Amino acid sequence: MVIHRLAETPELNNALLVGSAVLFSLLSIWFVLGISSLLLRQGIRASGIKSLASLGEGIYKQGRLLAAVLSIPIALAGIGVLGYALWRGADLQPWFESTLREFTPDMLKALGRGAVLVVLMLIGFYTLQRSGRRVMTRLEQKLRERQLPESQRIHVE
Structure with a gap:
């Protein structure tokens, strides 16, 4: 799989590639944790057991909190990779292409x-x-x- 250059300069291309990777990571984490905690809460609510209702709400809140906490290191990792690439003057396009070839x-x-x-x-x-x-x-x-x-x-x- 070949990624076409998104921008003419390597710096802007790196920013777009890293930004899209961070965005995909954040969306996937929020989707997985949000949907799983929502389904658990709905399942507990559907069971009709009132003593488990607070547990379902707690699981839902914990899932959202975990997604928010995991978002911070992902964003920081993206910033770090982009900063390192800018500092070294590296082009990340070949690395992204080799990674996508593994899929x-x-x-x-x-x-x-x-x-x-x-x-x-x-x-x-x-x-x-x-x-x-x-x-x-x-x-x-x-x-x-x-x-x-x-x-x-x-x-x-």
Whole structure:
């Protein structure tokens, strides 16, 4: 895979390459940590166990905090690489090209399959969550229609 020069000068080209690498890294970290903590929170919320609700909120906050904390070293690493390249007068284009050559089509297919699997799992999760809510409301209505003693009514609720 060949990267075409984004700018005429090596300095500006380095800045664009490092900036895009840092941006991709930040987006991937925020996406992975944000989605995983959000899914855990939604799963705990969907379970209906109220004692776990605070745990779900805590996991969500911890995921966002971890993403923010990891963003700092990534940004600093990008600044450091760019500063070093400017100081040494190095052109980072060959390094980026050799790194991109390591990504084979099989690896990209595997990443694509993994992404499709995650999307399908998300769709399945939300489908089960919605159908579970419908079933639970019907079940609650049927149980309320019955005349239950007070001790059993507490367990139903």
